[in-house]
Amino acid sequence: MTLTSGLGGQLSIDLGALARNWRALDKVSAGALTAAVVKADAYGTGIDMTSRALHAAGARFFFVATPDEGIAVRAAVPDAHIFVLYGLYPGAANLYIRQNLMPVLSSMSMLEEWLAKCVERNEAYPAGFHFDTGINRLGFRLNEAALVRERIDALGYAPQMIMSHLACADIPNHEKNRTQLALFGSVRSQFPTIPASLANSAGLMSGRDYHFQMVRPGVALYGGRAVTGRKNPMQPVVTLHVPILQITEARTGESVGYGATYTLNRNSRLAVLGYGYADGFFRTMSGTNQHPGGKVFIRGKACPVVGRISMDLTIVDVTELGSDLPDPGEGAEVLGPNIGIDEQAELGGTIGYEILTSLKGRYSRNYVGDGRLPE
Numbered sequence: 460m461t462l463t464s465g466l467g468g469q470l471s472i473d474l475g476a477l478a479r480n481w482r483a484l485d486k487v488s489a490g491a492l493t494a495a496v497v498k499a500d501a502y503g504t505g506i507d508m509t510s511r512a513l514h515a516a517g518a519r520f521f522f523v524a525t526p527d528e529g530i531a532v533r534a535a536v537p538d539a540h541i542f543v544l545y546g547l548y549p550g551a552a553n554l555y556i557r558q559n560l561m562p563v564l565s566s567m568s569m570l571e572e573w574l575a576k577c578v579e580r581n582e583a584y585p586a587g588f589h590f591d592t593g594i595n596r597l598g599f600r601l602n603e604a605a606l607v608r609e610r611i612d613a614l615g616y617a618p619q620m621i622m623s624h625l626a627c628a629d630i631p632n633h634e635k636n637r638t639q640l641a642l643f644g645s646v647r648s649q650f651p652t653i654p655a656s657l658a659n660s661a662g663l664m665s666g667r668d669y670h671f672q673m674v675r676p677g678v679a680l681y682g683g684r685a686v687t688g689r690k691n692p693m694q695p696v697v698t699l700h701v702p703i704l705q706i707t708e709a710r711t712g713e714s715v716g717y718g719a720t721y722t723l724n725r726n727s728r729l730a731v732l733g734y735g736y737a738d739g740f741f742r743t744m745s746g747t748n749q750h751p752g753g754k755v756f757i758r759g760k761a762c763p764v765v766g767r768i769s770m771d772l773t774i775v776d777v778t779e780l781g782s783d784l785p786d787p788g789e790g791a792e793v794l795g796p797n798i799g800i801d802e803q804a805e806l807g808g809t810i811g812y813e814i815l816t817s818l819k820g821r822y823s824r825n826y827v828g829d830g831r832l833p834e
Contacts, residue, residue: 462790467733468701468822469790472504475828476694477680478516483692484676485517488663491670494520496659496677498528498544503818504681504697508826510535513680515829522675526551529560542587542620546597552576556584561619563587565597570607574614585619588650592642593635594626601642604649620654620673621646628661628669629687640668660685683811684801695799697818700790701734703757706777715774716766720747728784729765730757732773732791738820740793742768744807753806756797757785 462469485493495518501509506528510521514536522542523529529541547555547562547569555562564570564586577584588607591598599607611617623643627633647655654672660679662669664686684691707729715721715729732755736742744753745767752764755775762775775791777784794800800811
């Protein structure tokens with residue numbers, strides 16, 4: 460593949476595959492509504508185009524982390540129902556109301572501020588309520604459920620949804636999943652008429668017990684593996700090619716890269732790539748003589764990273780290509796048919812989520828399809 464954009468690497472996002480992933484998850488969730496989590500710039504794929512494609516595929520409910528992300532989704536999809544997972548920023552209620560954003564309230568102070576604004580405006584502005592069932596992040600404590608119910612009953616207010624989040628959904632047989640499910644049931648007993656949501660991507664795949672009225676897939680939409688130890692059923696959405704800048708020859712005993720952490724044990728040909736940790740290729744993917752690092756594919760063959768990954772450059776060994784050497788300007792596949800996000804993540808000691816959300820490098824984005832069903 461020859462890169463011709465003049466803008467460094469090229470990231471391609473297959474909106475058709477994204478839409479097919481959403482529809483596949485929507486079939487699994489059956490009776491539950493299937494939302495779409497588009498936080499972190501839609502997991503690195505671009506919140507504007509991705510939200511549009513998911514809406515075209517059928518998604519109507521969107522989850523973001525921050526109000527700014529919610530505003531971006533609102534601009535892309537005017538009729539979207541948007542929940543803000545960070546909840547209500549102090550003093551920002553008017554912003555949420557103007558943009559028709561629903562905060563996911565997770566503390567008594569958030570609740571009181573939101574209810575005060577509802578009373579002031581004489582309008583029951585919608586919000587979600589998040590209860591912590593065992594992950595110890597955001598959320599009302601379980602012993603606050605009755606207090607929350609009493610407070611809203613006094614004003615005749617009803618939330619749009621109650622929700623919680625699974626700590627170990629990626630390990631379906633983990634006992635904590637059943638524990639959290641039971642605890643969430645105790646919360647629901649305080650709000651028997653309110654729709655509920657518990658399942659992320661992995662929870663959605665773990666069984667109908669976790670679906671309730673809405674599921675909230677995130678990483679699976681973008682082709683990431685949600686469940687540990689299982690074959691990933693989702694279609695890949697992103698491919699990334701980065702430019703080969705130069706082919707060099709180096710001799711046995713010479714070192715490669717900063718810190719001289721890799722010493723060549725043979726005469727070698729090396730390709731220098733215009734891609735580094737500033738572009739999302741983690742330094743942990745560096746290759747040393749003691750520890751292999753990441754790899755890329757050039758002309759369909761695996762080429763290992765040698766030496767430290769630096770800010771702008773990565774060096775890979777292309778000796779095994781023999782005489783089939785690439786020319787400067789050709790692309791090296793970092794993500795694509797030969798190596799997916801989860802495989803690359805494992806080589807770097809991380810997870811696919813981090814690979815995706817780090818796709819902010821100096822490259823052009825190319826969108827394929829639009830998420831609509833074929834004619």
